[in-house]
Amino acid sequence: MAIDIDLAEIAQLFIEESMEGLDIMESGLLNLDLGDADTETMNSIFRAAHSIKGGGATFGFMEISNFAHHVETLLDEMRQGDRPVTKDGVDLMLQSVDCIREMINSLADGDVDTTRADELEIDLAKMLGSDASPDPADVTEAAADAASESPGAPIVGWEIKFEPHPGILKSCNDPLRILRELRKLGELEVRSIGASKLLLGEFDPEECHVAWQMTLHGGIALEQIKEIFDWVSDECELSIDPIRDENAPQPPAEVVKESTEDTVTPPPKPAAKKASKSSSSSQDGGSIRVNIDKVDALINLVGELVITQSMLSRFNSDFDFTQIEQLREGLTQLSRNTRELQESVMAIRMLPISFAFSRFPRLVRDTGNALNKKVDLQLVGETTELDKTVLEKIGDPLVHLVRNSLDHGLETPEARVAAGKPETGILQLNAYHEGGNIIIQVIDDGAGINKDRVLAKARERGIVGPDEILSDEKINNLIFMAGFSTVDQVSDLSGRGVGMDVVRRNIGDLGGTVSVKSETGVGSTFTIRLPLTLAILDGQLVRVGSQSYIIPLISIVETIQTNDEKVNEIVGKSELFKLRDEYLSVLRLYEMFGVQADSTRIDDGLLVVAEANGHRVGILVDDLLEQQQVVIKSLEANYRQMPGISGATILGDGTVALILDVPGLIQLFYERNADVQNNVHQVA
């Protein structure tokens, strides 16, 4: 029977499932109490390893399966209680989890690198106290069977005596099925023997009291016959004896050889190849697992949309003005449907932040160990949802912030005790929604930022002028400046050349902001504010002459009306205005983009105070229009990249509005007025 199954697609499912399994293993291992492991946790860890082993072999990923087999063996001993759960054991298991994860990831490249697995296998074997034989046991078994077939004259048939136990039918092994199977191998003569207890009174129809003597003709391999009786070997008396043709001159080497080949079935090679190939391609595209409720909601909404459409289409053929009220109603319904549909579609891309948080228990444990610090990690708001793209990209900045808090924030147990704090420090990751944004906080109860050192460093680097007085908040946020690191001795953890400025830039690329609040001796709180999605943006529509632009709301601090008198012109084009205790540059949008404005006077326009990367500017526009959600269209894909512009959108009237890239715009502005930044310091 030819079966055409797309193994590749299912193999992809296996890969996703294994990744989830590895996460389960990892979090389970991290939660284990040494010496007193929870049985259910142990079982779930074991099952995950077991599934990876079984699935790996089934889908042709033998390297993974073989390695998982060793892991499983060790886990099984722990789970059965034969082996105590030690820290070393857990550490080795965690390394193995990483190793399997790497192997699965490398499937996409086509080749699995087993170097690490081979090394770990040695460790595993040591722990298991035996040599982990690379050959599965059954191969040797089969070989032994083959060898036991004594050489001699060629086999031309078999004498088989089969006496089932009376209870054989209870396991649903029908002896007649076995006879039928044997017939498939060759010509079979069957003689019934010893129908023992056929007295009517004692006859039990659920028992078997018949036995058979059979002769099977043909040079059939013993293995094939044994396989048929495999399931009932414990439920019958069986003897299988060869019938040899003593007259034949040929030695029987071939028969023996054949039998080994039959029993050791190689994994389906072509299928496996195909599977790994296509898994790589589909991984590039990325898939998403969607809760069925979300899909149902979507289908439901599409249904409603169809109803609305059919209701509106009535007006297409005959419309008179008496129906205007109905038409208006229909349009209202349509807009409601559209909004709900948009929300539902966006919801599909939304995933809980636990996907990003899940790696931290492990990371905090390892980092804490390396630094000899005691840390209690608390995760809050793990179910908070955000866009998958944002989720994927926020991982690295978060890791950096967490490492930073562990390295620079939390003190050593001794220092904590000396400061009158509990020995174990608290690191909290907190996520929640606020407006159209998601807020992620990394909170520690450590020493806080050393403001004097930060300020001294900033002066030394020329980031802050020598006489400049800064608020505490400003000093704290200096750590996000490029090339800033207060740690003189570069540790291999957070001081690896990637500074907080990179964190801020990465978050900025996602349209978000990061800031820090810190109190000496009490701790620090890093706050990341991100848009929920990258596909839609809350924007403020502004007008400059005949052009409309959109400024992302997240960048806008406030909008003010000021007058020319309050603006100091310093050198050439650079203008500053004073907003409370701060001097801000005036960024004339019409100048930046070379368009015609209604008026070039600051009195006639409005200043939109926008902030990015710690810089604030006042963007001069002619007028503020409405605030609205806009769908972001890529300018790069449709035209080309433009400095200061992050994308475009289509407005309700069909015109195109450009979306301002505030960080890029500010940078562009400073480049054009290279001396402006220095002037800010002089004035301040």
Next chain:
Amino acid sequence: MQSVLAVDDSASIRTLVSHVLEAAGYQVVLAEDGREALEFARDNDVDVVLTDINMPNLDGIGLIKALRTLPNYKFTPLLVLTTESGHEKKMEGKAAGATGWIVKPFNPEQLISTVGKVIA
């Protein structure tokens, strides 16, 4: 159409089994663990049950024991899917009332022929 109840906690194995058996013309019912399978079996007959051993809630051995106590499953072929090539697990399955086993990894042809063997 003959029906198969396939029980495995691994979604990829479940999908593989159902794809293969459906392609071979069987009606396939899937369950994620022994408990779900047993619930289904209480009200429904199938022609063969195919179950994994290691599963949460109710494992394969427990499922087989429980199924054999149901009158409508007394003579239903019950096959275990096992990665254990060793004798012990197979015999544990047999002792619980299993008809036979399929050793993972299996290829589609092996699965079809084994199921075909017990559904005559």
